[in-house]
Amino acid sequence: MTPTTTKTRRPLATPPIAASPFPYNPGSLLSVYDLTLEALSYLLARATALENQDPLTRARILAKRRIALLFYESSTRTRTSFELAAKGLGADTTLVSDKSSSIEKGESLKDTGLTLRALGAEAIIIRHPSSGAAWQLEAETRLPVLNAGDGMHEHPTQALLDLRTILAHLRPGIEEITAETLSGVTVSITGDILHSRVARSNMLLLPRLGARVILCGPPTLLPEVAAQAGPGIEIVRDFEAALRQSQVVMMLRIQAERVVGLQLDLDEYKAAYQLTGQRLAAFAPTAVILHPGPIIRGLELTAGVADGPQSAILEQVRNGVAIRMAVVERALATDQGGRA
Numbered sequence: 001m002t003p004t005t006t007k008t009r010r011p012l013a014t015p016p017i018a019a020s021p022f023p024y025n026p027g028s029l030l031s032v033y034d035l036t037l038e039a040l041s042y043l044l045a046r047a048t049a050l051e052n053q054d055p056l057t058r059a060r061i062l063a064k065r066r067i068a069l070l071f072y073e074s075s076t077r078t079r080t081s082f083e084l085a086a087k088g089l090g091a092d093t094t095l096v097s098d099k100s101s102s103i104e105k106g107e108s109l110k111d112t113g114l115t116l117r118a119l120g121a122e123a124i125i126i127r128h129p130s131s132g133a134a135w136q137l138e139a140e141t142r143l144p145v146l147n148a149g150d151g152m153h154e155h156p157t158q159a160l161l162d163l164r165t166i167l168a169h170l171r172p173g174i175e176e177i178t179a180e181t182l183s184g185v186t187v188s189i190t191g192d193i194l195h196s197r198v199a200r201s202n203m204l205l206l207p208r209l210g211a212r213v214i215l216c217g218p219p220t221l222l223p224e225v226a227a228q229a230g231p232g233i234e235i236v237r238d239f240e241a242a243l244r245q246s247q248v249v250m251m252l253r254i255q256a257e258r259v260v261g262l263q264l265d266l267d268e269y270k271a272a273y274q275l276t277g278q279r280l281a282a283f284a285p286t287a288v289i290l291h292p293g294p295i296i297r298g299l300e301l302t303a304g305v306a307d308g309p310q311s312a313i314l315e316q317v318r319n320g321v322a323i324r325m326a327v328v329e330r331a332l333a334t335d336q337g338g339r340a
């Protein structure tokens with residue numbers, strides 16, 4: 001009898017160069033860098049579909065699946081929207097916070113993650129003050145891990161909800177994300193770039209879609225080296241010159257919790273970088289104003305700007321739920337549509 005068609009793979013002469021093993025789990029979202037343009041299109045389309053779906057039907061998608069929220073840092077928007085997103089899909093959620101768990105007694109990230117997995121968590125959403133913590137947790141547990149902000153590194157779902165907000169204003173109705181989707185769009189990011197994971201994720205994402213990204217702030221909060229972060233990124237120190245070129249103006253707060261020994265005169269800072277109604281009217285009268293929150297009224301922007309007609313800050317918050325539904329669904333879906 002002739003042998004059947006079982007194929008044997010010839011050994012490679014030399015082993016392939018090891019690529020990064022991350023993410024181990026195809027459902028994870030550790031960095032915006034992990035997402036192809038197809039995956040971005042897929043997530044944005046799913047966010048809209050899930051947002052428009054009948055809530056009772058939607059609640060069957062992840063009915064009784066178990067998701068842990070592991071938060072080592074404070075959060076209002078990210079934590080609440082992830083929780084509402086997971087519950088909106090029918091999942092059971094549990095919150096573990098560093099303030100009220102055995103983390104306070106010294107339990108490590110690894111042991112906390114393994115404990116949550118042993119308790120039945122099928123995915124973990126983590127916020128942590130250390131850059132890279134989400135990667136470590138994924139490596140230890142091999143569960144789908146969603147990065148809800150790791151130190152000064154990345155905040156991928158924030159960048160996705162920012163993108164959804166920008167598209168709604170500048171490219172309404174767009175269905176497919178390409179390398180030209182944001183051609184001709186300048187996004188300025190002003191403030192504490194040094195400590196901002198939101199800035200980092202947006203700097204990794206927006207130029208891939210054709211946007212020009214201007215970084216603006218004083219050297220203490222924006223070192224010159226930031227301009228080398230990638231193509232499509234430049235530094236403009238003069239805030240009014242940055243505003244004049246921007247269709248999207250993203251303001252950031254000064255992260256007092258990460259600033260140690262920083263010499264910064266707040267009156268000088270406000271004089272140079274505060275977004276006021278006068279500056280907006282003079283230099284960016286049609287720009288969309290974004291801010292990841294929390295906003296500090298009277299510091300990086302005035303109350304009038306925060307509450308004004310150009311502000312899309314609360315739209316960003318609302319978009320957080322839709323985007324996180326899509327990301328949570330993808331984390332636990334067997335069909336990883338759009339992943340490449």
Ligand code: CP
Pocket residue numbers: 074075076077078079149158292293294
């Ligand atoms: N944008 C953001 O991460 O806000 P929270 O810290 O409130 O989650």
